[in-house]
Amino acid sequence: MTDDRNRAGRGPATDASTRRALGEAAARAALEVPGVAFLRPGIADALRGAGRSREVRAGGGPPAGVGVNRKGRGGSWEIHVQVVVRRDRRALDVARAVETAVTAAARAAVPGALRAPGVKVTVAQTI
Numbered sequence: 001m002t003d004d005r006n007r008a009g010r011g012p013a014t015d016a017s018t019r020r021a022l023g024e025a026a027a028r029a030a031l032e033v034p035g036v037a038f039l040r041p042g043i044a045d046a047l048r049g050a051g052r053s054r055e056v057r058a059g060g061g062p063p064a065g066v067g068v069n070r071k072g073r074g075g076s077w078e079i080h081v082q083v084v085v086r087r088d089r090r091a092l093d094v095a096r097a098v099e100t101a102v103t104a105a106a107r108a109a110v111p112g113a114l115r116a117p118g119v120k121v122t123v124a125q126t127i
Contacts, residue, residue, distance in 0.1 A: 015070060018077070021109045022117060023062020026079050029105035030066070030121075033097045035089030039065025040082040040124040077117035079106060082124045091123045 030036055041064035062068045067080040081102055085094045098121045106117040 018110055019062060019068045019070075022077060022079060022106050023066045023068045025105040025109035026066045026068070026081055026102045026119075027063040029101040030081050030083055030098045033094060033101050035086050035094035036098060037084045037086050037127055039063065040084050041065050076115045077106070077110075077113075078120070079117050080120045080122065082122045084125045084127055085123050087126050091126060095121045095123050 027039060030039060065082050067078075069078050069080075070076070071078060079102060081098060083094070083098055085091045099119050102119045102121070103116060106119065107113070110117070
């Protein structure tokens with residue numbers, strides 16, 4: 001079990017608040033990486049409406065283009081980020097930079113977690 005704290009630092013965080021904090025931190029970190037054009041929403045997000053890649057989902061989940069899941073009860077967190085990369089950048093370099101940035105942001109978002117979240121980055125497209 002982790003000693004995750006909620007964003008206000010008051011007591012143990014719920015899975016929902018931790019998922020939201022990780023998703024928001026991951027999205028901000030990914031969007032700051034040079035070469036990232038935007039986050040690509042999954043099919044469910046695309047069906048909800050276009051142009052929401054920087055917004056938090058209505059249900060309080062992570063932003064579109066970011067998936068946050070937990071492996072089993074009390075298991076480690078997994079973050080999946082889908083990015084669209086600018087054509088003038090090498091996709092592999094951008095993906096590695098996004099992975100590094102998201103990992104650091106996730107650790108900062110959930111201080112005291114016993115395990116660092118796993119991060120997977122998918123380059124969905126180049127434009």
